[in-house]
Amino acid sequence: MAFTIGQDDVMLWTKTRLKTFKYWPFDDKVPCSSKRMAAAGFYASGGKEEPDLAICFVCKKSLNGWEKTDDPWEEHKKHCPACPFVLMNKQEKDLTIENIIDLIMHVEVHRMKSIKEKTVGEFKKLAKAL
Ligand SMILES: [Zn+2]
Numbered sequence: 696m697a698f699t700i701g702q703d704d705v706m707l708w709t710k711t712r713l714k715t716f717k718y719w720p721f722d723d724k725v726p727c728s729s730k731r732m733a734a735a736g737f738y739a740s741g742g743k744e745e746p747d748l749a750i751c752f753v754c755k756k757s758l759n760g761w762e763k764t765d766d767p768w769e770e771h772k773k774h775c776p777a778c779p780f781v782l783m784n785k786q787e788k789d790l791t792i793e794n795i796i797d798l799i800m801h802v803e804v805h806r807m808k809s810i811k812e813k814t815v816g817e818f819k820k821l822a823k824a825l
Pocket residue numbers: 736751752753754755756771775778779780781
């Protein structure tokens with residue numbers, strides 16, 4: 696089941712996130728594999744230009760400069776201790792429908808905050824121009 700909010704796909708499932716790691720610099724034999732990145736909540740967003748740029752699908756923290764020995768889940772915990780996905784601390788197979796809806800709600804709140812910031816910024820620009 697795919698989820699969309701507005702025009703954005705919610706990268707809810709590990710399988711969906713894994714597909715984004717086309718240019719990931721490490722193979723599956725190292726701790727920082729694309730599989731473990733996806734399981735830790737990250738999807739790749741840097742394309743060819745920045746192959747090691749990854750974003751959490753819930754807290755939207757973007758991280759780069761990954762080392763092949765990094766543990767994606769530990770890095771997520773270290774950099775985003777307040778991330779709802781980190782705090783949930785569950786593997787995908789253990790998520791309940793309530794957990795999933797909670798995560799989607801966090802994604803939506805984050806999206807609304809971004810819209811608010813953008814809109815406020817545009818209004819401030821307009822006000823200055825008066
Ligand atoms: Zn996060």
